[in-house]
Amino acid sequence: MTNIRQPLLHVENLKQYFKVSRNYMTKAVDGISFDIYEGETYGLVGESGSGKSTTGRSLIRLYEPTDGKIIFDGHDISGKLNKEDEKFLRTNMQMIFQDPMACLNPRRKVSQIIAEGLKIHHICKDNDEINEKVTNILDKVGLSKEQGTRFPHQFSGGQRQRVGIARALVMNPKLVIADECISALDVSIQAQVVNMMKDLQDELGTTYLFIAHDLSMVKYISDRIGVMHLGHIVETGTTDEIFKNPIHPYTKSLLSAIPHPNPVVEKQRVALNYDKEKEGIDYNLGHQHQLSENHFVLATDDEFEKWMNK
């Protein structure tokens, strides 16, 4: 992935605060910046409560971002949207949700669910074109045309997630936000879905923002990874850089927590501990240090020096 191209999505200092009470504000996302280039997959990882899902939801404007700039393919989609930008955003950015049963309308047939976006945005001339597109996308995600006439409850978890993916991709979007889209599935099915998403990306050239807490799965699908903790991106880089040369102690602890399927090794290994308070790290004081073209770490100058010398 080269950097010369214009990013498809440029996020600058995005903030998303939620007002809990008169005196208390939750800073779910606190000033994050990143770029996503066309055709790549950007993985966003972190523990629950780190703000990764909030980031995804702010980008697609399910929330009103508190502050910051989001440029999506030349359109500024932060702040109040005008009609044209809104239409552009709604047709070109799509989301795949975590729980496929909860995000599909149980009273509609699968083909109707998939066709809904096409109908709302008047993308197709007539019903024949809609049917053709739906059949086409069903085939691409590995479902048959007959299965389109069934209801969501008649499918297994993996198949339902395929429907969710088909619904997102039928609009032919530029960017797909996949929010924990495989964590509700069985291991053997997870691999099927991840492989399918990769194949579709090769075929259609879609860009993915892949949000997950499972680092090992993210590794397979992502070109670049951003590690989030408490509303900040603490480290970002290519997949290799993050896995082979992690700098930030939080990234290290996250990597060490992945269990390896190797009994003798795994029984000896103890996961690294990360305690932000104990180490005296304040994310607000740090700034991004560049290690290589893509590799950035959030740190103060002192911390950066300390971590580099380790």
Added chain:
Amino acid sequence: METIKRNKNERVLFIRDLNISFKTAYGIVNAIRGVRLDLFKGETIAIVGESGSGKSVTVKTLMGILDSNGVIDSGQIIYTYKDENGDEQEIDLVKMNQKEIRYKLCGKHIAMVFQDPMTSLDPTMSIGKQIMEPMRQHYKYSKQEAKQKALKLLEEVGIDNPEKRFKQYPHELSGGMRQRVVIAIALACDPDILICDEPTTALDVTIQAKILELIKEIQNKKGISVIYITHDLGVVAKVADYVAVMYAGRIVEKGKINEVFYDPRHPYTWGLLSSMPDTDTNSRRLFAIAGSPPNLMERVNGDAFAPRNPYALNIDFKEEPPMYDVGGQHRVASWLADQRAPKVSLPVELQEKLEKMKKEASIYD
């Protein structure tokens, strides 16, 4: 790693030819088909399988919390324990009714940790009260005694400032803390068997590691036997001494953890091990087992895994394979283990993966 001698006197649980079916509106589902399993004192068993493979149903039977439409068709579950006088008692759980199991054993001798700590705790009760409840119920402890023990338990499961936490409610705690409380409740009556049904699936990886280490530490200290139910082979590798792989209600492969992980024999185990994402290979594609698990509503002819199995033989579609002894504790239900079967070599990627695993492991020997 010290190995547990699987010696008959130390046997806590003894499951033989267990068959369970569910009556549903669409017909009878044969959820468990001939499960045979032993659990020994101080041992950790992991039952691995996809959802719907029957792993949860097996342990729910032990707890007497089988759904009301479930029927135990046949089989034996012999549980050996020491009663108040220190005498050894043997009972068959299949012959007891569910209420009896719940009053006599559940919580006292066999305790369970569920997947989601938010739904397994009572939101209207302070956590201290919830920990005291089983002790007051089973051992008739006085409030004072129970409180003393509850505070000790909270400390044991790694919750600091137990006095303060004692009065708090579940919603005031984080997910990892809540799971620690659930573990404390499970340990309240000093059970012999602790069943952990996907104890860390709802938690983050960083917290998962800590909870698993905690359970292990407590197990070493108290010498209890643990049954893990999980689909994550990484977790299995970390905790288990003995593994049973379940598929469509049957145990297809079982054995000591090293036997199963370094020398898998069943094609389903091959698939599971290959589809496990690896953090240090550069392959850009994951192996996936094709197809999806069978519908147990229909009668399974032959090996249930055969339609998804690229190595399936003709006989796999006709007759169910028996359990073959392949050395040591290792048993496998696959026709490939039969003497007459053609020799099938492992898929190349898996071979490489196993080689690498062995090499990594040899450093620790």
